[in-house]
Amino acid sequence: MPCLLLKGDIIESKTGTVRWALEVQKAIPDLSLFYFGKSNSLQKNQYLIKIAKIGSIYIILPTFSNLRNIAKLLKCNSVYFVDIPSLPFFLLIYFILKLFGRKIIFGLHGFIQRDNGIKGKIFRNVAKHETVHVLNVYDKNLMEKIGCKRIFLIPNFIYSNSSEIIRCNKFIVLFVGRLDINHKGIDLLVDIILKLKTNIEFHIIGNGEGKNVIEELAKKQTNVKYLGEVNDEVLSQEYARASLFILTSRYETFGYVLLEAQSHGLPIVAFDLPEIRDNIILGKLVRPFNTEDFARAILDFYNQYKLNKEKYYLIREEIRRKAYDIFNKQKIIDNILKLFL
Missing domain, CATH: 3.40.50.2000 (Glycogen Phosphorylase B;)
Incomplete structure (x- = not known):
C-alpha cells in the first residue's frame, strides 16, 4: 500500500502543498494520506497523527489513535514525504521507516534542499540515497550535483477538467x-x-x-x-x-x-x-x-x-x-x- 506523509493539517492549512496532496489522493483512490496536525478528517484513507509543539520541537502525542495510525503508516510499502517536517522529527520518522524496509520518496515542494545551513546539508545527505521528486529543472540540477541518482522531474497538474474565458470590456x-x-x-x-x-x-x-x-x-x-x-x-x-x-x-x-x-x-x-x-x-x-x-x-x-x-x-x-x-x-x-x- 503506497501513502503520502504530509506535514500540514489538511483541514486547517490552505497551502498549495496540502492542496496538491489532496488532489493526488483524489486522483489515486487507493493512496492513503497521513498528516501531522490537530484536526480529524472524516474522509476515507486519511489518518491524523496528532502533534504538539514544545519550544521549537514537535512531538507526537502518545494517544491510542496515534499509535493505531502510526501502525498503519508502517504497513505502507512506499512512503512519499510531501515536504519535510522539522529536522529532528523528520529524522526519527525516516529511520523508523527505513528500519522497516520501506521505500522512501522525497517530494521537494518546499525549499529545504536549497538551505545552506546544517538542516539543508543533513537533508541533502539523506535524500541523495533515496528517490526524489522535483517540480522544476533548477532543483533537478541541484540534486544531481550532490550525487542523487533517482530523480524524477514531474510538474504539477491542472486540477480542474475545464475552465472559462470571459470577454470583459476592461483590461x-x-x-x-x-x-x-x-x-x-x-x-x-x-x-x-x-x-x-x-x-x-x-x-x-x-x-x-x-x-x-x-x-x-x-x-x-x-x-x-x-x-x-x-x-x-x-x-x-x-x-x-x-x-x-x-x-x-x-x-x-x-x-x-x-x-x-x-x-x-x-x-x-x-x-x-x-x-x-x-x-x-x-x-x-x-x-x-x-x-x-x-x-x-x-x-x-x-x-x-x-x-x-x-x-x-x-x-x-x-x-x-x-x-x-x-x-x-x-x-x-x-x-x-x-x-x-
Missing part, C-alpha cells in the same frame, strides 16, 4: 497569492502598480502579513481592488475575467497559480526565476527584481489588448489549450504513480 491584471514580502514580493507588487497608469485595473486576491499594505494601497488607488481571501467559485471567475496574470515572487518551487492562470488562457508576467521558467506558455519574464521592466511588460500586454481585442482573446484560447495539454492531469498522475513502483 484587468490579476495577482493571486499569499501577501508577504520576503517570498511573494508584495513590496515589488506595490511599486509596480504605482508606476502604471490608472486605467489599468488591478485585482489582488490573498491574505497574509502584507494585507494592511494592500488595503492601504486600494484606498489610495482607484484602479486597485483588494478582494481578500475568496472561495473557489469567485477565484475561477476572477481568472476568467482577467486579461493578464502577474507573479512578483522572489523565489518559488513551481508556482501553481501559474497553472490556474494559464488554464484560463492568461498570459503571464513574472520575474525571470529559474524555478518557473519552464512553466510559462506565453508571457514575459523580466530581470529580477526590476519593477521598471515589469511595469513596462504589463503595459506591452495592455497595448496589445487595446490594439486588437479579438486577436488577444484568440491568444488566450491558445494558451488555455496548450496548458491543458502540457499539464494534463491523467498524464502527470500516471507519472506520479511510477514513483511508488
Whole structure:
C-alpha cells in the first residue's frame, strides 16, 4: 500500500502543498494520506497523527489513535514525504521507516534542499540515497550535483477538467497569492502598480502579513481592488475575467497559480526565476527584481489588448489549450504513480 506523509493539517492549512496532496489522493483512490496536525478528517484513507509543539520541537502525542495510525503508516510499502517536517522529527520518522524496509520518496515542494545551513546539508545527505521528486529543472540540477541518482522531474497538474474565458470590456491584471514580502514580493507588487497608469485595473486576491499594505494601497488607488481571501467559485471567475496574470515572487518551487492562470488562457508576467521558467506558455519574464521592466511588460500586454481585442482573446484560447495539454492531469498522475513502483 503506497501513502503520502504530509506535514500540514489538511483541514486547517490552505497551502498549495496540502492542496496538491489532496488532489493526488483524489486522483489515486487507493493512496492513503497521513498528516501531522490537530484536526480529524472524516474522509476515507486519511489518518491524523496528532502533534504538539514544545519550544521549537514537535512531538507526537502518545494517544491510542496515534499509535493505531502510526501502525498503519508502517504497513505502507512506499512512503512519499510531501515536504519535510522539522529536522529532528523528520529524522526519527525516516529511520523508523527505513528500519522497516520501506521505500522512501522525497517530494521537494518546499525549499529545504536549497538551505545552506546544517538542516539543508543533513537533508541533502539523506535524500541523495533515496528517490526524489522535483517540480522544476533548477532543483533537478541541484540534486544531481550532490550525487542523487533517482530523480524524477514531474510538474504539477491542472486540477480542474475545464475552465472559462470571459470577454470583459476592461483590461484587468490579476495577482493571486499569499501577501508577504520576503517570498511573494508584495513590496515589488506595490511599486509596480504605482508606476502604471490608472486605467489599468488591478485585482489582488490573498491574505497574509502584507494585507494592511494592500488595503492601504486600494484606498489610495482607484484602479486597485483588494478582494481578500475568496472561495473557489469567485477565484475561477476572477481568472476568467482577467486579461493578464502577474507573479512578483522572489523565489518559488513551481508556482501553481501559474497553472490556474494559464488554464484560463492568461498570459503571464513574472520575474525571470529559474524555478518557473519552464512553466510559462506565453508571457514575459523580466530581470529580477526590476519593477521598471515589469511595469513596462504589463503595459506591452495592455497595448496589445487595446490594439486588437479579438486577436488577444484568440491568444488566450491558445494558451488555455496548450496548458491543458502540457499539464494534463491523467498524464502527470500516471507519472506520479511510477514513483511508488
